[in-house]
Amino acid sequence: MAKIPTSRVDRLLSSMGYGSRMEMARLAKAGGITLDGADLVDVSKRIPVTRDLPARMVIDGEALDPVAGMVILLNKPLGMTCSHKEDGPLVHDILPARWRRRDPAISTIGRLDKQTSGLLLLTDDGELLHRVISPRRHVRKIYRARLARPLGDGEGALFASGQLVLEGDDKPLAPAELEVVSETEALLGVTEGRYHQVRRMFAATGNHVEALHRERLGGLSLPADLAPGQWKLLGDDEIALIFQEAQGG
Template sequence: MAIMRLDKALSMTGMTRAEARKAVAAGRVQAGGTAVRDPGFKAEPANILLDGQPIDAPEHIYVMLNKPAGIVTATEDSRWQTVLSLMPEHIARRRPGPVGRLDRDVTGLVLLTDDGQLAHRLISPRTKAEKVYLAECEGALDAEDTALFASGMALSDFTAKPAKLDILSSGDTSRALVTLTEGKFHQVKRMFAAAGHPLLRLRRLSIGGVKLDESLDEGEWRMLTDEEVEILRAVR
């Protein structure tokens, strides 16, 4: 990692800049084995100690959240609780943004990161990052619905790209996996409604090949593994 100011490196651990400057001024910070009292002093994070211990200051953070219903996929909202509010303080202070959006009533995988370059690539229309959803809808799904999704469905304001519909069960209500490479506003709901099958429930299972950790209860989160981050970086 590149060298950076002490106060910036410390803020990447979850400290505020004010707390970081106070820690430096108090002589609690060493760089290269020497106590430093200038918060503007630059060093590699790997060579910085706080209270004699190496700091944990990754350049970027990558979080997997199992979003419950009722939470908005945003960092701020004047009315509803946000995904960022589910993060502990040391994560929330870094202001990781959600990669794409889920409607408030939709559950499942949300990725949050402060790696703007990766986030932008994953949500770019030019990037074919597959998103997989588990949908429950009204009515019996059949082969005609599978063909309709695959054909590129014409909605009121745009034509959706071809999507894959794998029917899991069919009856008075049906369950299916939906795979698509775009994510416009209310898109999955609108596609099912246009097919005559209003959605009852929707849950996102994966983004760009990274699958929701099913050991996470709704509202729980964990950091992505290095392997999962590399999977996302490989998406083109």
């Protein structure tokens, strides 16, 4: 059985973005921190950091945020960027402000470009992040693409061949699956995450992607009732779905 980590209360809350350790000490003395229904005054106390802690601890009248190891599913809207290095609205702006101060930091699992919408995962679990994006895992990503021109007869075979080399690359793409929805709409399943991969794949056939939306990651689908800009925390069963259709070790 894995050993349950412990932490000083002030260090834990500071790492979760609530404020400095001195601010946590002042909040505790004012009766602003409770654990299991009782005031917690001594923030130097070490406590087990368990997944059920948010159900047991109250900070300034609100339930404690999820502890480290959380995974967030966001329906990314158009026009938002996953990078902190670009101007304009960021996907991180959608989340609670104090979450931007968490340590470990919350990072996106892979990226969707500014003009791509849909399923985006964020986590503070570095091990999970690398498992999802690892080429060895072959986690399939399903995109819905709306195209400028009707599909031809050869795109499916070309994408599935494993022989398509994109402009500027020197290595062929892994085989990808194309499902035709209509003349100008298709679902494309890829297991890699190259720069603007889906757009460049259709460009290689002389077509142009007018709209792109990610619907699924592994066996995890974007919930139909999750509107653009909304997010939810994933439970262990939902996280496991990410690898349900994955191949490899």
